[in-house]
Amino acid sequence: xxxxxxxxxxxxxxxxxxxxxxxxxxxxxxxxxxxxxxxxxxxxxxxxxxxxxxxxxxxxxxxxxxxxxxxxxxxxxxxxxxxxxxxxxxxxxxxxxxxxxxxxxxxxxxxxxxxxxxxxxxxxxxxxxxxxxxxxxxxxxxxxxxxxxxxxxxxxxxxxxxxxxxxxxxxxxxxxxxxxxxxxxxxxxxxxxxxxxxxxxxxxxxxxxxxxxxxxxxxxxxxxxxxxxxxxxxxxxxxxxxxxxxxxxxxxxxxxxxxxxxxxxxxxxxxxxxxxxxxxxxxxxxxxxxxxxxxxxxxxxxxxxxxxxxxxxxxxxxxxxxxxxxxxxxxxxxxxxxxxxxxxxxxxxxxxxxxxxxxxxxxxxxxxxxxxxxxxxxxxxxxxxxxxxxxxxxxxxxxxxxxxxxxxxxxxxxxxxxxxxxxxxxxxxxxxxxxxxxxxxxxxxxxxxxxxxxxxxxxxxxxxxxxxxxxxxxxxxxxxxxxxxxxxxxxxxxxxxxxxxxxxxxxxxxxxxxxxxxxxxxxxxxxxxxxxxxxxxxxxxxxxxxxxxxxxxxxxxxxxxxxxxxxxxxxxxxxxxxxxxxxxxxxxxxxxxxxxxxxxxxxxxxxxxxxxxxxxxxxxxxxxxxxxxxxxxxxxxxxxxxxxxxxxxxxxxxxxxxxxxxxxxxxxxxxxxxxxxxxxxxxxxxxxxxxxxxxxxxxxxxxxxxxxxxxxxxxxxxxxxxxxxx
Amino acid sequence: xxxxxxxxxxxxxxxxxxxxxxxxxxxxxxxxxxxxxxxxxxxxxxxxxxxxxxxxxxxxxxxxxxxxxxxxxxxxxxxxxx
Numbered sequence: 001x002x003x004x005x006x007x008x009x010x011x012x013x014x015x016x017x018x019x020x021x022x023x024x025x026x027x028x029x030x031x032x033x034x035x036x037x038x039x040x041x042x043x044x045x046x047x048x049x050x051x052x053x054x055x056x057x058x059x060x061x062x063x064x065x066x067x068x069x070x071x072x073x074x075x076x077x078x079x080x081x082x083x084x085x086x087x088x089x090x091x092x093x094x095x096x097x098x099x100x101x102x103x104x105x106x107x108x109x110x111x112x113x114x115x116x117x118x119x120x121x122x123x124x125x126x127x128x129x130x131x132x133x134x135x136x137x138x139x140x141x142x143x144x145x146x147x148x149x150x151x152x153x154x155x156x157x158x159x160x161x162x163x164x165x166x167x168x169x170x171x172x173x174x175x176x177x178x179x180x181x182x183x184x185x186x187x188x189x190x191x192x193x194x195x196x197x198x199x200x201x202x203x204x205x206x207x208x209x210x211x212x213x214x215x216x217x218x219x220x221x222x223x224x225x226x227x228x229x230x231x232x233x234x235x236x237x238x239x240x241x242x243x244x245x246x247x248x249x250x251x252x253x254x255x256x257x258x259x260x261x262x263x264x265x266x267x268x269x270x271x272x273x274x275x276x277x278x279x280x281x282x283x284x285x286x287x288x289x290x291x292x293x294x295x296x297x298x299x300x301x302x303x304x305x306x307x308x309x310x311x312x313x314x315x316x317x318x319x320x321x322x323x324x325x326x327x328x329x330x331x332x333x334x335x336x337x338x339x340x341x342x343x344x345x346x347x348x349x350x351x352x353x354x355x356x357x358x359x360x361x362x363x364x365x366x367x368x369x370x371x372x373x374x375x376x377x378x379x380x381x382x383x384x385x386x387x388x389x390x391x392x393x394x395x396x397x398x399x400x401x402x403x404x405x406x407x408x409x410x411x412x413x414x415x416x417x418x419x420x421x422x423x424x425x426x427x428x429x430x431x432x433x434x435x436x437x438x439x440x441x442x443x444x445x446x447x448x449x450x451x452x453x454x455x456x457x458x459x460x461x462x463x464x465x466x467x468x469x470x471x472x473x474x475x476x477x478x479x480x481x482x483x484x485x486x487x488x489x490x491x492x493x494x495x496x497x498x499x500x501x502x503x504x505x506x507x508x509x510x511x512x513x514x515x516x517x518x519x520x521x522x523x524x525x526x527x528x529x530x531x532x533x534x535x536x537x538x539x540x541x542x543x544x545x546x547x548x549x550x551x552x553x554x555x556x557x558x559x560x561x562x563x564x565x566x567x568x569x570x571x572x573x574x575x576x577x578x579x580x581x582x583x584x585x586x587x588x589x590x591x592x593x594x595x596x597x598x599x600x601x602x603x604x605x606x607x608x609x610x611x612x613x614x615x616x617x618x619x620x621x622x623x624x625x626x627x628x629x630x631x632x633x634x635x636x637x638x639x640x641x642x643x644x645x646x647x648x649x650x651x652x653x654x655x656x657x658x659x660x661x662x663x664x665x666x667x668x669x670x671x672x673x674x675x676x677x678x679x680x681x682x683x684x685x686x687x688x689x690x691x692x693x694x695x696x697x698x699x700x701x702x703x704x705x706x707x708x709x710x711x712x713x714x715x716x717x718x719x720x721x722x723x724x725x726x
Numbered sequence: 727x728x729x730x731x732x733x734x735x736x737x738x739x740x741x742x743x744x745x746x747x748x749x750x751x752x753x754x755x756x757x758x759x760x761x762x763x764x765x766x767x768x769x770x771x772x773x774x775x776x777x778x779x780x781x782x783x784x785x786x787x788x789x790x791x792x793x794x795x796x797x798x799x800x801x802x803x804x805x806x807x808x
Contacts, residue, residue: 064757255752281785389773500788506785
């Protein structure tokens with residue numbers, strides 16, 4: 001083995017075995033994170049170099065079994081059998097096993113050893129195991145028929161040995177066949193294999209067994225689409241019936257056989273220390289899952305996270321928004337002469353990059369907490385505590401954190417749905433997350449409430465109408481999300497009710513490395529995958545607002561203003577600025593955006609809107625709060641207005657229809673707010689949905705259903721309000 | 727027929743069978759809830775569901791709805807006398 005050699009191994013193990021810790025100790029930052037083609041399953045590849053060459057490590061999703069029932073498991077089987085495109089041929093399997101929980105962890109091993117690949121068994125968490133179990137390692141190695149090593153990945157112990165063992169294992173033969181199943185079953189599987197072979201379908205022994213064992217499995221469904229295999233489902237049913245008659249009922253016969261083999265293998269060489277009273281984890285859980293304290297602690301943790309992502313990350317966000325981006329823009333303006341290039345750089349590129357970067361603080365902050373909670377073991381408890389409440393929505397306790405985070409911002413919230421292992425629950429959570437009232441809606445509410453809702457107070461000024469309307473707006477999305485979740489579950493994501501079979505792992509100190517890598521990955525995957533799409537959307541919307549108008553006049557005016565030595569508040573300068581704003585307003589009216597706004601005017605008229613509001617809504621597709629700046633431009637106030645701007649408020653208050661009637665009033669303001677509460681005017685959210693679901697179908701679906709909801713909601717609001725208040 | 731969902735916190739029982747042939751039944755068994763295995767109810771979530779269980783030396787949580795599929799028999803020999 002002197003020549004340089006590249007090899008690829010797959011990392012597999014149960015959840016909570018320290019697999020990610022082991023992966024990061026072995027490879028450092030993953031070389032590539034993405035999705036497997038066509039599915040939501042995350043693909044993680046790592047690389048390291050040893051003295052013989054490069055080693056690629058494919059980190060497969062943590063799983064308890066290797067069936068073809070769920071997407072994760074199906075992908076893992078495809079990767080291991082080297083039938084997955086885009087993944088190198090697998091030379092060996094590295095099976096990570098939690099040494100403190102040997103029986104259940106070996107279950108996956110009994111499936112892996114049927115795949116015909118060499119296996120290295122890694123007993124991880126060995127430091128803790130030494131005080132909890134007694135095990136004859138030599139005997140275990142002999143009985144399993146594969147090399148066994150021990151590691152404590154959290155302390156980086158045994159990693160060098162693991163690298164050496166990985167290099168050796170690829171040269172070794174796969175584990176010897178073990179008589180796992182009773183003869184009746186093996187015969188039935190062989191029978192099926194030759195039946196399939198007669199129909200030109202060559203499958204491995206393992207795959208044939210899986211076809212029989214996985215009732216309602218995805219592989220069987222896929223195969224029976226072929227015309228020559230259309231009888232496969234009936235065939236499988238009759239095989240299962242025959243097996244049941246001979247006492248081998250599916251699926252019990254599989255688990256019985258495998259656990260039977262495990263018991264036999266561990267017989268006499270392994271024992272668990274009898275527990276002396278409650279363990280440390282039990283004691284902690286006495287408080288953390290307590291009837292009253294459990295909720296209190298849960299509430300406190302969620303409160304801290306929410307505060308951190310709204311206030312802590314919000315501070316960075318506002319610095320980016322209010323200091324960094326204006327600074328970069330002004331630098332660009334000082335270099336570039338007024339004209340299309342400056343407009344593209346300042347309003348397109350810098351604004352586009354800003355629209356991406358602005359999400360980073362809150363994403364990194366949330367994933368810091370997600371990683372911390374997952375790694376210490378509390379995440380499972382949080383799901384455990386909240387589950388009953390969330391089942392009322394047809395979801396599970398695992399959906400709580402992503403949904404709560406979406407109240408700050410749906411982008412990290414949707415990314416955090418990765419903690420939900422059930423595919424249907426995850427999809428429903430992703431699709432309702434954008435309805436939660438995020439912080440970007442706040443400026444829109446503030447502007448319209450301050451301008452159009454009369455301030456009335458009760459109870460000595462403690463309760464105000466402004467506050468009530470704001471609260472109602474924030475609640476509206478949540479109230480609508482409940483029936484939507486129910487409908488999605490009922491019609492789009494039907495199927496087996498989602499199970500809550502969840503391990504409550506022992507508590508441990510979170511590993512800084514794992515937390516760091518998790519945060520790093522979240523930022524990287526957001527920037528690389530969603531970031532470019534968000535950026536492109538911003539540039540496109542800029543172009544729609546810029547073309548096809550003739551900007552010569554406004555550019556000349558800008559040059560004149562910038563070259564002049566006039567005082568900031570001199571009347572001449574003010575006159576020039578007002579002229580420029582007038583021009584900007586006319587230009588946007590004649591732009592593609594303006595045309596689009598005029599085209600949709602008949603459609604938005606029933607909502608009480610004129611074409612200018614229509615333009616504002618279209619222009620705010622990249623982000624909701626953009627509507628404020630757009631309205632400012634249309635009403636000739638320049639692009640630099642915010643929700644506090646008195647000029648904008650008075651401009652809105654005096655805007656009229658061509659016939660002289662006022663455009664705005666309470667009904668219109670309410671209908672705009674309701675629209676923004678329910679619409680999907682946020683490119684970042686839609687692009688993150690695309691990234692997380694790995695399909696354009698779901699962002700399009702989310703945009704369509706939310707826009708429909710928003711339109712109907714705004715229509716009802718306007719029609720009702722205008723009758724009530726006229 | 728006694729099921730896992732009928733057990734109160736602190737009690738333990740032996741698994742007789744897991745009802746059903748679907749993926750959920752297989753998943754429950756995969757987690758080590760198999761015929762003859764001793765299972766202990768450690769407690770319930772604050773709202774009374776799901777259950778906190780100990781099986782094969784580790785802790786598992788199941789909703790009562792799922793626990794109803796697990797038929798059990800009271801274990802007089804191995805249940806803790808504490």
